[in-house]
Ligand SMILES: Nc1ncnc2c1ncn2[C@@H]1O[C@H](COP(=O)(O)OP(=O)(O)OP(=O)(O)O)[C@@H](O)[C@H]1O
């Protein structure tokens with residue numbers, strides 16, 4: 340339509356303010372859709388913090404608590420699982436593999452996790468990705484430790500460095516296992532999961548550092564050196580939890596029931612996926628708040644357009660009189676301003692999306708390595724289309740305010756040109 | 759008759775004092791009418807009524823045998839687009855359009871004037887340039903410049919070309935020369951006359967500069983004709 344080309348030329352004429360308005364709309368659109376995409380991917384990536392594991396088993400407790408200490412290293416177990424029960428369940432015919440987990444110690448704020456080589460074989464995160472040793476190797480010697488990427492980076496450790504493990508979560512001098520120092524044998528590649536913040540040692544090592552301890556304190560008068568401990572029987576007496584992989588997923592509920600009704604001691608078996616989404620629902624409120632804030636940023640961007648258009652109206656009353664003199668209706672004047680608002684909003688949407696994809700292309704590798712979140716570059720999802728449509732509708736609504744004012748002005752002014 | 763006004767009474771708001779009260783005013787086809795009157799005597803208001811931007815509650819304004827008060831506001835806007843070329847006192851041009859786009863502007867709102875223009879030249883831009891050439895504005899360098907950098911006289915000639923575009927039957931000029939010096943004033947009016955003669959258009963020209971009066975076929979002293987004019991203003995009009 341003729342009036343749209345007028346709107347376009349008018350915007351070009353005021354390209355500086357138009358560009359500023361456009362940028363603020365574009366940035367707000369980038370933020371809105373970016374936050375939406377990030378939160379969807381964060382949810383997906385959170386849901387796959389642990390994948391490939393069919394059941395997590397621990398002492399009887401709620402699923403979220405079990406998930407928190409076994410996967411996220413947050414909080415503590417109420418009780419342990421005896422080594423015999425673990426052996427018994429691991430031997431269940433439907434069970435393919437198990438990964439034992441023994442928690443309770445820490446190193447300078449990072450949790451120490453005792454496990455076996457099976458951990459490196461079967462632990463999966465994201466879309467079936469396995470742990471990769473970035474430097475060095477798995478634990479070979481009794482006093483070897485494999486560090487998560489963040490532990491090594493934050494504390495500046497390299498292969499061969501000695502580390503002292505402390506009893507419990509707090510690192511205080513009287514609770515240090517300083518008679519039995521560990522050596523860093525390997526460092527894992529970044530995963531973006533709690534594995535990055537974990538110090539891994541063997542189950543036997545956990546046993547060894549506790550041979551002369553009882554109920555969280557050294558046994559007075561008893562001191563067994565690191566070398567003496569090597570000669571002892573280091574079979575664990577208990578573990579904290581274990582991960583289970585089944586031969587067939589069909590058996591999941593059958594094995595879960597078997598464990599939940601295990602007669603020797605009270606145990607809980609949980610489905611990681613279900614527990615993860617329960618947990619996300621607890622913390623998902625923040626994610627919604629973020630989306631609401633970015634929606635408000637869009638509103639602020641559109642108000643910038645409103646201000647720019649409204650302040651331009653007074654200096655454009657002459658232009659409107661000229662248009663009226665060549666036969667333009669007040670409706671045309673409305674359409675002219677509306678056209679400008681529409682063009683600004685549409686261009687803002689398009690360049691906002693372009694900016695989003697550009698920053699995704701640039702930021703994708705960084706986000707993936709830092710946070711373990713892989714953001715795919717696919718086209719907008721249906722929900723994103725709804726967001727974009729809502730921005731367009733809001734732009735048109737906001738644009739109708741100056742358009743209506745221009746309509747009223749041109750109706751009142753007619754051909755008299757006032758400044 | 760191109761314009762026939764009978765028993766017209768106009769007030770801007772109901773209850774406000776009358777601005778215009780004209781018993782009878784006729785303008786014949788091809789006539790060049792000069793309307794004079796002091797400031798505030800209602801000259802521009804009369805032009806608004808003739809161009810159908812406003813209508814009077816009483817009386818009749820017929821333009822080209824069409825009673826404007828019988829048309830709805832959309833029809834009147836259409837009528838103006840089709841039949842009337844309008845020139846303001848100054849700042850006639852849309853700042854963000856080129857010289858040629860300013861001249862072709864009426865063709866965006868009137869299919870009739872578009873067709874008229876295309877019957878004369880092969881496209882609208884060519885017709886715009888032809889008109890500009892007639893008005894001594896044929897330097898291509900002028901066409902490329904931003905309209906805001908043109909001199910006032912040049913702007914008024916572009917405005918005249920726009921008013922003439924698509925050969926409307928009636929040309930209305932509201933003090934188009936008041937910003938020009940004496941020499942330019944007369945040559946501008948001669949150009950306007952030539953173009954009106956060539957297209958057979960009727961010209962209604964408003965000014966309070968009485969020295970232009972002899973150039974026109976007829977003069978209308980609004981202060982004398984307008985029975986609504988307050989005595990003080992009417993007196994000023996004689997002087
Ligand atoms: N859009 C409008 N709304 C209300 N009153 C108006 C409007 N336009 C003009 N008037 C009033 O109508 C009266 C006549 O004004 P008009 O502009 O027609 O005078 P004029 O003869 O053209 O004066 P000038 O020579 O200064 O241009 C004035 O009192 C003016 O204030």
Ligand SMILES: [Mg+2]
Pocket residue numbers: 801802803932
């Ligand atoms: Mg006037």
